[in-house]
Amino acid sequence: MPTKARAHTNIALVKYWGKRDPQLMLPQTDSLSLTLDKFFTDTTVTANGNLKHDRFTINGQVVDDKNAARLASFLDIIRQLAGTDTRFNVQSINHVPTSAGLASSASAFAALAAAASKEAGCHLNRRELSRLARRGSGSATRSVYGGLVEWHRGTSDQTSFAEPVMEHVDFPLEMLAIVIDAGQKKISSRTGMQRCVETSPFYPEWRKIVTDDMIKMKTAIDAHDINRIGELAQENALRMHALTLSANPGYTYFEEQTITAMRLVDTLNDNGLPCYYTMDAGPNVKLIYNSKDRQQLIDQLAPVFGKDRLIVAKPGPGVSITQL
Secondary structure (H helix, E strand, C coil), X not given: CCEXXXXXXEEEEECCCCEEECXXXXXXXXXXXXXXXXXXXXXXXXXXXXXXXXXXEECCEECCHHHHHHHHHHHHHHHHHHCCCCEEEEEEEEECCCCCXXXXXXXXXXXXXXXXXXXXXXXXXXXXXXXHHHHHCCCHHHHCCCCEEEEECCCCCCCCEEEEEECCCCCCEEEEEECCCCCCCXXXXXXXXXXXXXXXXXXXXXXXXXXXXXXXXXXXXXXXCHHHHHHHHHHHHHHHHHHHHHCCCCXXXXXXXXXXXXXXXXXXXXXXXXCEEECCCCCCEEEEEEHHHHHHHHHHHHHHHCHHHEEEECECCCCEEEEC
């Protein structure tokens, strides 16, 4: 019986940007994110004993050999857990641009972990599912949960997992994505962050910054202080992107319109419309603000970027699983 899972993307408000164990996907630091309702992946997994190899399609297209090998290796972890050698047919629909800094890998691997583990006969609790999803993509560990989520870096496979800080967000925190470029980025997150870990002279200081930002961010969440949450997320994002510029060789995910968006947000803030930006590994800009200011923000942004490139997202749910 096929198993279907839906998982939503998350955007880090405090970012981890660097692994200390790429094999187990153990991060250098803790992190904290917001799961979004607007962007998600639906994945259907069917066990098929007649298959010699796993089959993967994304948005109806057969996955290339390189990515298929990565996905099959992830399914091997599930097969080991379940004590089976069954192959799977995997069909995913991404309701989010792939590899554009909108966290498509987070929703993709959280959905795959949930559907495939259930289809294989594993009975995982959410912490175990979070640990499993992490093995596919670090940020996927957070997409198992809804709302505001903390990923504990841990010291081992057993101790590195996510858990909710506030799963049902009960204050008017909202996010608006400005889609600058939905194309695939030139430098993957994995490659980019490893270069920063190995070559940026500022990386040791980054670890200290994140430790401090985590404390401040959880305090701001407890206080339901959207402006403080935004300020901290913006500072944290800028410092993360400073690492990319200071790596060897240096690089950036920003495009011209990324800078335009950042400057416009600063101007709006200076003029009394509180809003803050964050960016992951890609050119797209995400705004953090109070939902009551949504229309006013759209009115200011639409003439510059076009209304069709503005996507409003609210806090979203955790992963859901259904058997078809």
